[in-house]
Amino acid sequence: MDVQLLPGERLDAINENLRLIQKTDGLTFGTDAYLLSAFLKPSSRARGAELGGGTGVLSLLALTRQKLVHTDVYEIQPEFAELCRRNAVLNNLAERMTVWEGDVRDIAGEQKLDVVYSNPPYMKADCGRENAVGAMNIARREIHGGIEDFCAAAGRLLKHGGTFAVVYRPDRWADLVCSMRQYGMEVKRAVFVYPSAADRPCLVLTEAKKGAASGMVLAPPLCIYTDASKKTYTPEMDRIYETCSMGFLFPGTERQK
Numbered sequence: 092m093d094v095q096l097l098p099g100e101r102l103d104a105i106n107e108n109l110r111l112i113q114k115t116d117g118l119t120f121g122t123d124a125y126l127l128s129a130f131l132k133p134s135s136r137a138r139g140a141e142l143g144g145g146t147g148v149l150s151l152l153a154l155t156r157q158k159l160v161h162t163d164v165y166e167i168q169p170e171f172a173e174l175c176r177r178n179a180v181l182n183n184l185a186e187r188m189t190v191w192e193g194d195v196r197d198i199a200g201e202q203k204l205d206v207v208y209s210n211p212p213y214m215k216a217d218c219g220r221e222n223a224v225g226a227m228n229i230a231r232r233e234i235h236g237g238i239e240d241f242c243a244a245a246g247r248l249l250k251h252g253g254t255f256a257v258v259y260r261p262d263r264w265a266d267l268v269c270s271m272r273q274y275g276m277e278v279k280r281a282v283f284v285y286p287s288a289a290d291r292p293c294l295v296l297t298e299a300k301k302g303a304a305s306g307m308v309l310a311p312p313l314c315i316y317t318d319a320s321k322k323t324y325t326p327e328m329d330r331i332y333e334t335c336s337m338g339f340l341f342p343g344t345e346r347q348k
Contacts, residue, residue: 094181108155111148112178117171120148122315123294124210126284127258128152129335130296131208136160139206140248142195142241143167147175147188149210154184156335159206164190165198165244196240200247207245208256211238213263238263239270246274251302254279261292271299279303280341282310289319296337310340 094102096112103111105120113119128149139159141150144166153159166172172192179188238259245255255276259267261283268278276299284294292312317323324332331337 105148105152109148109151109182111146111151112174112181113146114170114174118145120146123258124149125152125335126294126296126331126337127208127210127256128156128158129331129337130258130280130282130298131158131206131256132254132338133157133336134159134205137205138162138203139208140165140204142198142207142209142244143211144175144190145171145210147178147190149208150175150188151178151182151184152335153208154187155182159187161187161189164188165193165195166190167192167194194236195244196236198244198247202247203250204248205250205253206256207248207253209241209245210258211241212236213260238266239273242267242270242274242276246276246301249276249301253301254298255301256296256298258294258296261295264295264297267295267297271297276301277303277305278307280308280310282313282337282340285312285314286321287316287319288312288314308341310337313337313340 094112096102099115100112101115103113105111111120131153135157137159138161140163142165144150144164147164150162150164153162164175166175169192172190175190179185179190249255255271257267271278278297278299280298282296283292284296285292313327314325315328317325330339
């Protein structure tokens with residue numbers, strides 16, 4: 092398929108099956124999105140939703156890696172909502188991916204989805220130095236809703252027993268876990284991600300189940316690189332990139348019903 096790029100856009104090959112249009116001055120595909128796609132359990136019939144779509148790459152990976160049969164994508168920025176649609180068409184996934192432009196705080200409750208997942212803004216609106224590009228501020232800062240709002244939306248969308256999967260910052264994990272519980276979800280799986288064994292954790296992947304009792308499985312720490320030079324991936328990261336799965340970190344908990 093011929094791709095018509097707009098000014099300020101580029102086309103990248105993500106893997107052998109997936110191409111992605113990205114904005115040169117916007118958030119681009121990174122490790123956090125890929126790790127969350129690998130964290131999702133596989134399913135041949137799960138229906139899901141992504142809160143905050145960006146370019147749509149997370150949902151595209153989930154669809155192409157058989158994590159979902161269909162997903163809705165909610166994105167507040169019009170230019171990125173349209174970019175999600177274009178990327179779905181580019182990868183022949185438009186029939187399996189429906190994009191909605193709007194605020195997650197306005198999502199009506201359906202209580203029918205199996206999975207909701209998100210790479211939400213992880214900085215408070217007044218935290219740190221602002222990005223020069225407004226789209227980056229919206230993606231990174233809680234300008235249009237905080238983690239409580241994302242958890243509330245997930246709680247409205249999920250059916251009883253459905254799961255909410257999030258990649259987030261470790262220093263705000265308590266906020267995430269408390270918000271999940273506030274909206275009727277209990278954490279069942281989590282893994283902390285470290286650049287290397289010499290570093291502090293940089294990400295935490297968390298899955299909560301709606302209506303579940305307390306009790307979770309905490310996986311062993313996942314290191315991205317073998318040492319502080321950050322040149323060589325660990326065997327665990329190589330395996331994740333090869334399979335787009337973290338099932339080996341959670342024996343017996345991998346398949347989504």
